[in-house]
Amino acid sequence: MAYWLMKSEPSVFGLHDLERAPDRRTHWDGVRNYQARNWLRDVFRPGDLAFLYHSNAAATGVAAIMEVMSEGYPDPSAFLSDDPHHDPKSDPANPTWYCVDLQLVRPLTRLIGLAEIKQNPQLASMLLVRPGNRLSVMPVTAEEWAAVLAMEQA
C-alpha cells in the first residue's frame, strides 16, 4: 500500500468541495504532468491513501486524508473540447493522461501548514518541500505520512 499527496487549489477544488461531493468522492482529473501521469497510470492502487493539500491559497497545507478508490484510467477531460484541461493531442485510442477516483476518509482536525512542515526536521526530505518541485501528485513515504499525522495533535 502506498501513500500520496495531491495538490489542489481550494478556490478550484478543496476540502469543502470534497465534503459536499456525492459519497464524498471525486474524479481526480486534469493532471497534465508526465511524471504524475506515470504514477496515476502505473502505481496508484485502490486502498492507497492520499493527503489532500491546499496550494496557492491564503492557508496552504495538508487538509484531509483521502482513499484511492480505483486504478488509474484514461482522463475523460482530455477529450472534451470545452473542458479547460482539454488536450487535442491526446488520442482516445492511446490516451496521454490518466486520473483516479478518490474518496474522503476524514478531514484533519486542523490544517497542517506548509510552514510547519518545513520546520519539522523529520520532513526535511519530503518531496513537497523540495525547492522548485512542481508536481501536483507525488509519493509520500510511510515515515513522512506518520510524521505529518503526528503534527495534527500539536
Add this chain to the structure above:
DNA sequence: GCCAACGTTGGC
C-alpha cells in the same frame, strides 16, 4: 500581484 523555478515547445 510578483516572480523564481520549472516543464514544454518549436526553430534551427
Add this chain to the structure above:
DNA sequence: GCCAACGTTGGC
C-alpha cells in the same frame, strides 16, 4: 538534439 522563449505553478 540543442536551447531559448514561453507558459504555468505556487509561495509569498
